[in-house]
Amino acid sequence: MRIARFSGRDDGGGDGLARYVTEPGLRPGLAIAVGLLVVPVLALGVQALRVGSVARDRRMASLRLAGATPRAVRAVAAAEAGGAALAGGLAAGPAYLALWVLLGVLPPGGLALLPAPTPVDAVAWAGVALLAAVGGALAGAAVQGRVVVEALGVRRRASSNRPGRLNPAVLVTGGVLVVAGTVGPVVEARAGAMAIYIMMVGILLSAFAVGPRLVGLSGRLLSRRAGAEALLAGARLTADPRSSGRVAAVLVICGVALGVDAALAVDFLTQRESTDTGFYLTGFALVALGVLVGACVAVLTLLVGAADGLLDARRPLATLTALGVDQPLLSRVLARQLAAVAVPAVVVGVLIGGGMPALPFLLVDPTGRAILTVVFTVATAVVAGLAAFVAARLTARLLRAHVRAATDPENLRVA
Structure with a gap:
């Protein structure tokens, strides 16, 4: 304000x-x-x-x-x-x-x-x-x-665990706004500022519409893989994709911002025409710092949600322990569940964010500069995905005490 x-x-x-x-x-x-x-x-x-x-x-x-x-x-x-x-x-x-x-x-x-x-x-x-x-x-x-x-x-x-009936309409509307905001400056040069606002609204709508779908897809893919870890993690995600989908939506937005920042930074460095390089590079660094702050808040949200989920699932987890499932396995299941929420969301967001600045270049002048932007965006997505995976593993490690408390046999008496 x-x-x-x-x-x-x-x-x-x-x-x-x-x-x-x-x-x-x-x-x-x-x-x-x-x-x-x-x-x-x-x-x-x-x-x-x-x-x-x-x-x-x-x-x-x-x-x-x-x-x-x-x-x-x-x-x-x-x-x-x-x-x-x-x-x-x-x-x-x-x-x-x-x-x-x-x-x-x-x-x-x-x-x-x-x-x-x-x-x-x-x-x-x-x-x-x-x-x-x-x-x-x-x-x-x-x-x-x-x-x-x-x-x-x-x-x-x-x-219903599935996305609501308005979800497809919101997703399509957000996608149309993102495309309009991306292509608008190419068609009409004076549409720059308005195109940015349109694009931001489209990104918000698309992210919160695609978040639960992305989590549900990750859960279904995990459920089809062999092994108890993947099966349990996939079942947890498919049981309630909406709550994790909100966190995934925030991570998608953070990924989009990081992708846009990385694509614009590499495009600026390849032009080599500006005499105020330090000013712009500092700006790109500040944007990356802001994205990091937002991502940390999103990971904190994921941590709080996972801790509360363990509290709600005390009786099922205690039942699994009574049937012979050990606590380290449940900790690995939790880590896999958190990674399945964070990693795809961040990677998809970075690819979308980096693709938006690269698309006008590819349409107007598909030269090496545009190709370099795409390559750097993919590299940024890989690094961001690895960082999200490490954050998920650390979050699961912080929740080990909660897993131990949730698997206590006394929780079998919980209604």
Whole structure:
């Protein structure tokens, strides 16, 4: 919001701000990049609403036993989520001040990335806190609405594991917008800025439509492979592709941003016409850093979701252990499950992101520069896929204690 409001200035100044913020031609891209960083945080927030669902459901069941109506139970869930979201919104002000000191005060002149706070920001802060509280309350009520809480227990409304009926339409719409945003500047040179916004909307729609499908496909492929690890991991993914699909969608978006950044960087280096190489390379490095932050948040979301999934599956996991399945095997199953979510999403995202800048070059001038861009994009996808695989393995290692707790024979008594 600060960058969007500052973009109204066309004087090129900015009290020591970096040119990425002050130049009119670069500010829209910066605003889009900052906006995309919100997507992983929103996914983490949705996942946080599902954490501890077992204990929360039991607490809601006790309220029903005490005489609360289903509407009152949903109101309690909405109040809890809204209160947490309000606390987060109120913390946004101090968080921005800390970021301003880090990115706006400490850097030397001409390198600051955040403008100084103004009195208008106080009003905006209050609005953000209010919107966060309302959004959190609505999300909490929506999550609780999928659970039927009765006085003697909890049952969840049955829903299809397959993507919804609107999923194909959303996927096609997103694909059309991505193609239009990619080809638009080739057909009409003045469509540059608008094409970027159209492309970003298309990427968001396509990513969240393709995420569950990608997870479901990975699960089906694993289920067809020989071995207990692949079979169990595939069964877990096909049982609930939607929750993992949200994380996969965020990783697809991160991959797209990384692919675009890598393709534009290699194209810039092959031109060798600019005298301000350091400025642009620093910009590409900052974009890569932002992608890394978003990917870390997405991996954290995957970690939280996997931990909560282990809590929900305590009885089945304890049953497997009682039947002779050892804990190391279940840890390897979890690692394979997480890798099947993260690796394809990142690789597909990088290939799509790198292909978007390369497509106009191939259409207009299919020379060695375009081919080099494609080759570098594929190499980036391989490296990103390996990094996602390592992150999945590390995440599974962090969850070993949760696996050990979930396989305790005492969990056979869990209803």
